[in-house]
Amino acid sequence: MSAEVKVKRLNSKDAGFKETLLSSLSLPMADDEAIDAVVVKVLAQVKTNGDAAVLAFTKQFDRLDIPSVAELEISREELEGAYQGLSVEQKNALDIAAQRVRAYHEKQKIEAGCHSWEYEEADGTRLGQKVTALDRVGIYVPGGKAAYPSSVLMNAIPAKVAGVQEVIMVVPTPDGARNPLVLAAAWLSGVDRVFTIGGAQAVGALAYGTKTIPSVDKIVGPGNAYVAAAKRRVFGTVGIDMIAGPSEILVLCDGTSNPDWIAMDLFSQAEHDELAQSILLCPDEQFIDQVQESINKLLPEMPRKKVIEASLANRALLIQVKDMAEACEIANDIAAEHLEICAAEPRKWAELIRHAGAIFMGNYTSESLGDYCAGPNHVLPTARTARFSSPLGVYDFIKRSSMIEVSEAGAQTLGAVASTLAHGEGLTAHARAAEMRLKK
Amino acid sequence: MSAEVKVKRLNSKDAGFKETLLSSLSLPMADDEAIDAVVVKVLAQVKTNGDAAVLAFTKQFDRLDIPSVAELEISREELEGAYQGLSVEQKNALDIAAQRVRAYHEKQKIEAGCHSWEYEEADGTRLGQKVTALDRVGIYVPGGKAAYPSSVLMNAIPAKVAGVQEVIMVVPTPDGARNPLVLAAAWLSGVDRVFTIGGAQAVGALAYGTKTIPSVDKIVGPGNAYVAAAKRRVFGTVGIDMIAGPSEILVLCDGTSNPDWIAMDLFSQAEHDELAQSILLCPDEQFIDQVQESINKLLPEMPRKKVIEASLANRALLIQVKDMAEACEIANDIAAEHLEICAAEPRKWAELIRHAGAIFMGNYTSESLGDYCAGPNHVLPTARTARFSSPLGVYDFIKRSSMIEVSEAGAQTLGAVASTLAHGEGLTAHARAAEMRLKK
The missing domain is CATH 1.10.287 (Helix Hairpins)
Incomplete structure (x- = not known):
């Protein structure tokens, strides 16, 4: 019972509540300048020296001493081998997830207007837009301790549904450690080529191209602070998806849910990262107490309890609100990446939500179902950017040309x-x- | 006849043609670091000192000594006054342009999938996306020598068609000089508030908000190098449209057009800026000679001949190609902002184009019609970014939330x-x- 954590409580009727809330959301600036200086150097060397620079940095950062970039490529046969080597249970789970993600994005391609259109005016003038897929896309997949096969599916499948001809994945393999689930996911999503490189050098190789690695038109996918800084730097030479911050969940609960479920949903965000943020908005004080009890009860059985504890202690909030309508107003200020509405009438409250990356409605819709297999994308806008940006989607892999005759x-x-x-x-x-x- | 210019000629069958072409497209890097350092300082001061910093920089850069930011706001009544003060001809032209831009973007809102959607699976699970407009958008409009009322229409109308509640325009007025056409265009497009501020301080005010100027969710619109650097810096705090480079036109001509028309279309890009780029691709050597003659014939009558001459001398290319099919291939490598297809069968060739901001088909479709009043947006991807990005559109002023039940x-x-x-x-x-x- 050592792993106990008292989550910070707020009440929306407290004086200065809104300021306290907003300042709790903003994260202290990372050491951007130092990281940026390294990234500028790495990018310049990759641009100038191509393959040689990529090999040198891969030796330096991933401790892989390989004589040629070609040997850092993993063939489609090896990817398929990784898939075939999985357990039946894992193979089935990955199959179902890939099918569902594909089905959702195929629907999105139609509904989100990823098609050409044109109309004619009375005098014969014709106006419209032509939609084409990007030619070649790069997908960054983190390696090492945070290796997420689900991210491969979520980044590669929308690109392929959009019609991208060539999807090139980069994934660092520090000390040569390859993750079979990640490679299997790449095979299943139709990734065309995989290079085991990472960091700013991988971003530079994809942006500028080297003799072995072709340049791409857009780079998507999550990465550490160096990858994020590199993506920001190459933006313009290539497209990028977004600069993602720590993950967030906001739960709106009317007090009719199972407090254990709510606690575990808060954990499932907190376990990502000590900077991840979990917030509960609820009008029922007693229910909030129950969630706090569930947190203390369930925390000891979590393998990642140290991370969860740090995240909850530093960043989590349990907020008592006047009613669910006020909870929705506050949710719009927060503009969370993940918003769960655990309530008897979730759609009534969802109507009031303007800003959120994804809205999970009803007690059976745990965020983790969306993370893996519901179908919608799990790459979502963080850090209040849901005010102006969208989940990763098919629309990120097409572009439009105006047609004027x-x-x-x-x-x-x-x-x-x-x-x-x-x-x-x-x-x-x-x-x-x-x-x-x-x-x- | 002093204003004569010999445009650089290339032939696609020359050795090293593709390398020569690609190196002609890339622009030398601007003095980014020096500009960036100023911008970082300005943004930090605006973030910390708000209105006071905005006033100080407006005094320093625009030579306007005004005691309060409130006095830098132009009321809707003043905007309407500017419109009513125009000549009948100007009023009509602006009306027609605004109507046509609105009509096109209303069609785009429907066709480009700017609506919510949902579907239900057999077990009752429901998936979809909810589309909402951005709450508040900032529009940067350059002032001084390059004051473009058409840009006001092109930026503000799609935002209003998308359903943005509040559009806030900033426009610098160095030495207090206000452009009535710009203000009239703001009134006509439904801009809600106008502040006469500019530069990085205006971008900072819109991104962070001050006591007088509300913070926005996205900043769009063209600006100088300081504005571009500031937009890049605030990206993440707010959304931005794109970082635009010098304007470009690429003309594909089969040799059946009027060479005077082609020459004038090349001029209409070159007159923007000494760094603007005009390129002709044509299989007919004699026709290229005729265009060169037209250039020399028409240049002396151009008021902006100095700019045109510099642009054509430094950046323009007349390229002889094997045939129109090859011209289309090369056009895809160039991925131009504006692509004119002046040919007997323009649609046949347009089919082969994958990358271009806007495609102008047929000899009657001069690029300048698209710039002002055809209807499609004139804010277009430059510097080969049409490989991965799109014209400004209604889709830039909405965002999506995944819906999962x-x-x-x-x-x-x-x-x-x-x-x-x-x-x-x-x-x-x-x-x-x-x-x-x-x-x-």
């Missing part, structure tokens, strides 16, 4: 308008280009 | 899968959260 008749009416506006901006060549198409 | 029956099948995968990743709390929902 002005008829001769259209050029007469539009030409006069463009001419007036262009002269107003002092851009005479713009005006003349339109005027030249006018009939005399 | 697992039924009790669904929790049984999914719970078993999640449990297996979570144990495989060593995340016991994730597994336990799923297992707790299993029936005994």
